[in-house]
Amino acid sequence: MSDVVNFLTAGVFGGTTLLALKSGVGCGLSGLRRCETLCLASMYALTALIIGAIAGSIPVSATEQVIGLGVVMHLIIGLALVYFGIRTKKAWLADRRDLSRRTFLLVSLPCPACLAATFLSCLVFTSTTGMSGVAAGAVIGGLFFAGITGGGIVTSWITKKAGMDNPSTLGNVMLFLGLFYLLCLLLIPAYLQAQDAPAFGIATDPVGMLRALVLMTALIAFGVFTDRIRHTAERGGR
Incomplete structure (x- = not known):
């Protein structure tokens, strides 16, 4: 308790x-x-x-x-x-x-x-x-x-x-x-509804999940990097 x-x-x-x-x-x-x-x-x-x-x-x-x-x-x-x-x-x-x-x-x-x-x-x-x-x-x-x-x-x-x-x-x-x-x-x-549902075995692919995570991270990093370059160029052009 x-x-x-x-x-x-x-x-x-x-x-x-x-x-x-x-x-x-x-x-x-x-x-x-x-x-x-x-x-x-x-x-x-x-x-x-x-x-x-x-x-x-x-x-x-x-x-x-x-x-x-x-x-x-x-x-x-x-x-x-x-x-x-x-x-x-x-x-x-x-x-x-x-x-x-x-x-x-x-x-x-x-x-x-x-x-x-x-x-x-x-x-x-x-x-x-x-x-x-x-x-x-x-x-x-x-x-x-x-x-x-x-x-x-x-x-x-x-x-x-x-x-x-x-x-x-x-x-x-x-x-x-x-x-x-x-x-x-x-x-x-x-989530609450899933607690009442029967459990099923789902095969997972850790390598595929890791690749997807790396891809998402790369896309986010690319967007941030591009945005910083754009802001730097705008400030330099003023």
Whole structure:
């Protein structure tokens, strides 16, 4: 039983850290000042504390509704990230208009899907460790605060060093996250249905899989290399 508890606790910590880093990356790519990033991190921490305080008093039926709401909002946010990611990137490349101060909110603000995930994290944490809801909320809030602050500072530093501190980079990240959100909604139901399906032996070809992986990597590297050459030529011609 202790192994299961440790596994669930590690999952809660890992999921919370990923959500915090996602928000921190959005703050770092939007050029927020450090005090603004700290304010957003404090808002996340306070929200997690409040959710933890009320998590234990919510009935199971309401918990199921929260999970359902999180899935629906997951789809909406994924589509919004793709759309506004394209708009952010296009506005910067075509007209040099910076929309990052508004569109980063889709990445960084505590959306309903993040709130549902925070609620489930607090609920699982209290169930597995026996902590009070307030203590669990404080732990989850502390993770959010540290992850958002650290993620924002590190992301801002990396993009400045690499010369990528522009709204186009935020647009690329939003596109990636949006497609990832939508892919998760396709893969998770398929995975759950596969658990009930009879198992079949499938012959695999490791050499062929390796060749396909190498080919995909080469194509991606070629695209990145070509894009860098194009950008270098444009800068040199100005």
